[in-house]
Amino acid sequence: xxxxxxxxxxxxxxxxxxxxxxxxxxxxxxxxxxxxxxxxxxxxxxxxxxxxxxxxxxxxxxxxxxxxxxxxxxxxxxxxxxxxxxxxxxxxxxxxxxxxxxxxxxxxxxxxxxxxxxxxxxxxxxxxxxxxxxxxxxxxxxxxxxxxxxxxxxxxxxxxxxxxxxxxxxxxxxxxxxxxxxxxxxxxxxxxxxxxxxxxxxxxxxxxxxxxxxxxxxxxxxxxxxxxxxxxxxxxxxxxxxxxxxxxxxxxxxxxxxxxxxxxxxxxxxxxxxxxxxxxxxxxxxxxxxxxxxxxx
Ligand code: PEP
Ligand code: MG
Numbered sequence: 001x002x003x004x005x006x007x008x009x010x011x012x013x014x015x016x017x018x019x020x021x022x023x024x025x026x027x028x029x030x031x032x033x034x035x036x037x038x039x040x041x042x043x044x045x046x047x048x049x050x051x052x053x054x055x056x057x058x059x060x061x062x063x064x065x066x067x068x069x070x071x072x073x074x075x076x077x078x079x080x081x082x083x084x085x086x087x088x089x090x091x092x093x094x095x096x097x098x099x100x101x102x103x104x105x106x107x108x109x110x111x112x113x114x115x116x117x118x119x120x121x122x123x124x125x126x127x128x129x130x131x132x133x134x135x136x137x138x139x140x141x142x143x144x145x146x147x148x149x150x151x152x153x154x155x156x157x158x159x160x161x162x163x164x165x166x167x168x169x170x171x172x173x174x175x176x177x178x179x180x181x182x183x184x185x186x187x188x189x190x191x192x193x194x195x196x197x198x199x200x201x202x203x204x205x206x207x208x209x210x211x212x213x214x215x216x217x218x219x220x221x222x223x224x225x226x227x228x229x230x231x232x233x234x235x236x237x238x239x240x241x242x243x244x245x246x247x248x249x250x251x252x253x254x255x256x257x258x259x260x261x262x263x264x265x266x267x268x269x270x271x272x273x274x275x276x277x278x279x280x281x282x283x284x285x286x287x288x289x290x291x292x293x294x295x296x297x
Contacts, residue, residue, distance in 0.1 A: 009040030009282035016292040024275040033075045036278045043079030045275020046253040065128035073136035087111045087144040111145025133173040140176035147185040182206035187235045190242035204254025227256040240270035260287040
């Protein structure tokens with residue numbers, strides 16, 4: 001049965017009424033690509049670059065990062081690669097980059113906040129991504145933990161500086177820039193953020209934690225940490241609406257995207273794309289094939 005499931009997973013996930021949906025993979029590095037493709041991944045919707053940083057005793061150089069991103073883009077043979085910029089802090093420390101301890105690390109200096117506070121660290125990654133994109137145009141960049149438009153504009157400014165330094169214009173490295181929607185402020189401000197982003201990707205793991213004010217790793221509040229909570233579903237719906245209205249694609253890369261039971265609901269809300277761990281892709285694709293958008297909408 002698994003064999004059959006895998007061979008059909010390689011086919012496109014098209015609804016009964018003929019709309020094709022991409023179901024992509026969440027990966028941590030090059031070694032995850034072959035399993036993702038075997039499971040039918042239509043590209044990578046989330047490359048968690050923190051693994052690459054955590055695996056090194058020193059901060060990875062621009063050249064090293066460039067080679068990793070390039071090799072993954074190449075292995076995907078034209079399918080798209082969504083690189084998430086460094087998302088450490090909170091529950092994810094980094095040995096090569098000691099950070100001050102914080103009383104509330106999940107509400108503190110993590111993700112894009114940390115990157116913007118250390119432009120040299122961030123620009124090393126941005127240059128590596130731009131160089132890889134100049135060779136493989138299937139690469140796009142996604143920023144975690146965005147809470148306000150000014151952060152996205154600051155990222156654009158740094159990318160523009162890196163382009164000048166590398167002498168790579170937008171035709172030479174056509175990097176699309178998207179954001180994760182995982183902070184409630186980003187949901188509430190999704191309309192304005194959509195004016196400045198090429199795509200959204202909903203991170204339901206953090207979005208659930210922050211909407212419900214319940215630590216995603218704390219078992220004593222696990223009843224609250226549930227993406228089926230009505231408040232979380234409303235946040236997802238608002239995000240999809242804002243993206244649909246602005247005409248930008250909205251994907252989901254949190255755990256909810258790998259739950260085939262949620263597919264019907266997410267399609268009804270206007271989600272355009274899914275990204276999940278490789279093992280969950282075949283079931284999500286199979287579920288999409290049973291759906292009829294005319295009836296779910
Ligand atoms: C998320 O928050 O849903 C997400 C995909 O990112 P991470 O789990 O890496 O925080
Ligand atoms: Mg997250």
